Amino acid sequence: MNNVICCKCVRCGREYPAAPDITTCECGGILDVVYDYEYIKTKLSRSALADDPDPTMWRYRALLPIEEDTVPQGLRVGGSPLYKADSLARELGVKALYIKDDGINPTSSLKDRASAMAVTKAVEAGYHTIACSSTGNAASSLAGNAAKAGLSTYIFVPDRAPKGKIAQLMMFGANLTAVRGSYEETFELSKKAIDKYGWYNRNAAINPYLSEGKKTVAHEIIEQLGFRAPDYVAASVGDGCTIAGVYKGLYDMYMVGLTDRIPRLISVQAAGCCPINTAVVTGEPWQPQEENTYADSIAVGVPRNADKAIKAIRDSGGICVNVTDDEIREAQRYLAKNAGVFGEPAGVTATAGLLKLSREGKLDPDAAIVSIVTGNGLKDIESAIKNCGAPVSCGNDLAEFESKFGLA
């Protein structure tokens, strides 16, 4: 890989060659892929992007850690819409608000970006089986992308995972284990099995390439805004991988000169499970927390990518905000009704954070903000049904219809 220098430990700074199946540092720290941005500048430019008909995440392959002759594997990931949401901007009292709807990816979440990268690296490294633990979306995206790539999968989810995600996994033919326990216990079992059987490891943070896939959401945001960086990018935070990836993508675009600054991150966690935000705000090392939120995708009491996430939030001059489950439910309804974007609970949490910051008078009225929706609302229908209420029941009778809607 001419564009990659090495993988470097974010804790001790030790450097490793970027092998396709590298995991963590000997010190236990997680690794970050280091790029040769001067080399990449010779390959990537606004005009090169303008001439590239590829609408997927692989249009940014100059910034991605794959070999020059590697054929990307998996489904058609990325190229998600960035909607200008004027009514939401007015509600928030800011100059401009954009919704990045990553729920339209093939398995309906942003995690497809990481999983497409994972199956590509697994095939590059000659593996036939790939495994992970997940709160749900990473798993279903892995299963779908692996099915397309012809890899078999072992997948571990906490048994509280929503039925929609379970059904996706089973349909995609995963060898699926629903672990009776927390996400932490789920992760532990996956680690024991992966260590013993030598499967390709798609566990977030453990595998340094995953956030390199996720970062393409930020590449797209910058390009879709005509290479003018917004003032803020808001993201929901669980394991920490997504916001770390978002920062890396923003940093990439700045380092290769495709934009002139790095936006500030807005890190939004559930009030019932916010170890990363707590660490940023207090300046103390992060501590495990209970997983008290219905937003299952960010209910991560022991975040695996806390180091990278905390550094990203700090380096960007970021803002932390925690929201209650009720505030998440409100954001879900608001976003669907006013922007036509139906996100899952964790998917709308970034927007819930913006609504809260606005009410507290903490948003700059001159700001342009991007809020990332990380997953489709269809992933968790049971929660949605509880949130939105039941339809009006009516016979084939106009008078009954009119009376129930107060018409005529």
Add this chain to the structure above:
Amino acid sequence: MNNVICCKCVRCGREYPAAPDITTCECGGILDVVYDYEYIKTKLSRSALADDPDPTMWRYRALLPIEEDTVPQGLRVGGSPLYKADSLARELGVKALYIKDDGINPTSSLKDRASAMAVTKAVEAGYHTIACSSTGNAASSLAGNAAKAGLSTYIFVPDRAPKGKIAQLMMFGANLTAVRGSYEETFELSKKAIDKYGWYNRNAAINPYLSEGKKTVAHEIIEQLGFRAPDYVAASVGDGCTIAGVYKGLYDMYMVGLTDRIPRLISVQAAGCCPINTAVVTGEPWQPQEENTYADSIAVGVPRNADKAIKAIRDSGGICVNVTDDEIREAQRYLAKNAGVFGEPAGVTATAGLLKLSREGKLDPDAAIVSIVTGNGLKDIESAIKNCGAPVSCGNDLAEFESKFGLA
């Protein structure tokens, strides 16, 4: 509209000016939009398409019935992936098989193409409220696209509609009525209300512009195949609007010289509800049927667009095949596991038809076939869960895991 000549009744041939809120002919027949293909040839070419960065359905606006100065409304629809599915081609014993995954649209079904057109025409005509009846997907797509466009909606669904679709509708803020009765009764109530209140009518077939939106799926297929038409295009059939739209799109591309032939259609209906296929095969007029299939999106006993659909299948030299619910369930599992595409029951029905035709020795081994997936499997999780079974339950215990998967 310089590209449109008129709207013409498919039953009596009477012609009407193409007003944005025109519905059916005085004789009760449905209308077809007639284009000036010689004019369109001056606007649309392979090189014009190659230079157009718009990835949405509106890249084909030269072939769409909107005014020159109309700004398209709604969500970002179209540009769905066309996957080459080699293992499925081998299973079917054909030269090439492609899956067109329209379940990745913003509200997760092909119906977004019709609804984006509907809200665009409603805004063009100055309406503020839009209404429809639907088995579910047309409704949720209308609600989402209308929310984005700032229109209010009255929507009528049969009360058997899956919960996922109901939740989408409620979230998008629709005035939603769940009608205690069949789709036919649902349609009747919507008609009475629309007639009385003068809302913009998004009922399929009644509104001639809807299949003009849907036809863009066929435009995309032809362009994605490098303008080489496949031998067959398979689609599931309920109301008849989708297959009629598919034919119109294929016909368009042939008439403007962007491809050199029109593929044969493969019309796949549920064995428990197949009035259109029955009419094509017997040569008799279509007759209402019971709605005996779990594939709710195509459980249409009284198809509103039968005339256009039957003509499309016949004109293309098409093939009809009916599949049982078990055959649909098998196709759902097969497609997810082997192609990474998880479709709803009606969404995988076209593929079920291909599997059946293959077993019956009725597929040409030299054929290139496109199978359209019309909706995402997350739309109907309850059916999916019944179909795919439950995951393995396990504690955080490697020995228990190994014993349950027969490892080590």
